[in-house]
Amino acid sequence: MTRSEENYLKTIYHLGGDEKVPVSTNAIAAQMETKPSSVTDMAKKLAEKNLVDYQKYQGVVLTSLGKQTALQIIRKHRLWEVFLYEKLDFQWDEVHEVAEQLEHIKSEQLIDRLDALLNYPKFDPHGDPIPGKDGLLAVQKKTLLSELEEGQNGLFVGVKDTSTSFLQYLDKNQIALGQSIRLIERESFDQSLQIEIQGRSLRLSHQIATNLYIKTD
């Protein structure tokens, strides 16, 4: 497996290659900031290796081998993110870029031991679940903050947008994973929310609220 092949598999998985709905050439190209013609080339290569099913003009779907492979790369990515965050004091908006490189290191022993060093974490610093060696994901029932009802309580357990700017916005407002949240009121005009988080009262725009995952009580 080349680094490029691994990156394509991961992208296809993130674009929903999980289901049987095919992922389009253009969608992959946009996500990877590359050209559709390059994607077509790679689709053929991955199909050749039985990692995706590909039919001309029909997009690609991960095979079960492709899905397992993608999950193992995601496992490495997220374990490295935990390492950077827990052991090297990186901020949660700094871990992704370096993990993009580290996820391609090939050594099963390395990942097993890293997993042990970190005490077998189940979630990465953004609240995303870490696939096991067997490729299984701990699925946590979570709701977007924007979908809570007034008066509902919950725990902030994950972010949907993991961009630096969004993560830094949360830092600036002292919003961090694990905090308890209560939806006080939804303003029907602009869908903005009044919430109470760790005792503090805050107003959040709809856009913010659609990027915070809450585990309701």
Next chain:
Amino acid sequence: MTRSEENYLKTIYHLGGDEKVPVSTNAIAAQMETKPSSVTDMAKKLAEKNLVDYQKYQGVVLTSLGKQTALQIIRKHRLWEVFLYEKLDFQWDEVHEVAEQLEHIKSEQLIDRLDALLNYPKFDPHGDPIPGKDGLLAVQKKTLLSELEEGQNGLFVGVKDTSTSFLQYLDKNQIALGQSIRLIERESFDQSLQIEIQGRSLRLSHQIATNLYIKTD
């Protein structure tokens, strides 16, 4: 800098590109298990980037930029070896291969923090010095065991050969870095040595003795 360019620089450095004596095309090819024609191609590329001085048929010499670059890659390699050995319980014969991959990860912050996590180690698990951020090497005065005189004492501080088979030979004979050694007698017939190490008496062949570094008292 591509991964390949980095590997060439490191190899040239190890082959003595430190001094002004040029390193030959064939020597580099042999060390890297590649073909001389590939080395010639790369020599031109590195010269273009001012990392080596190259003149047709004269081999290559690292420029000071090339030397600094090589030392930073070696710094990363050895810090990762310490990490694998100290934090992930790898054996000293297992660290090199994975470090060959990790040394190419690009993140100054990562290396700085790793250095801190490891408590700014000065030597890697094989006793090799770790270059500083400034490229300076802690030079330790050390002698090959084969060059000690009868009756001399010292500490075992490094290995010259770092092959798996040699390292495992040492493990099997419970010879480990930091142990104190005394040369009892040299057999003039085959240059084998009778030594005392940590109280135990051992006989070592000349070949073994030429691969152990001793810091004499």
Next chain:
DNA sequence: TTTCTTTTTTAGACATCCCTAAAAAAAGAT
């Protein structure tokens, strides 16, 4: 259903890094 637009593929090319085979230069031997 025909036309227009968007998506996808193909054709051809370029950069990197590697190879083999052959030519050229350097080094060693007589």
Next chain:
DNA sequence: ATCTTTTTTTAGGGATGTCTAAAAAAGAAA
């Protein structure tokens, strides 16, 4: 000084992964 061997370079090409431009197919609109 000439011949022989070794080293190094050049020439040409293959694999990977990318791109642009043009052709083909699919989808949407009229």
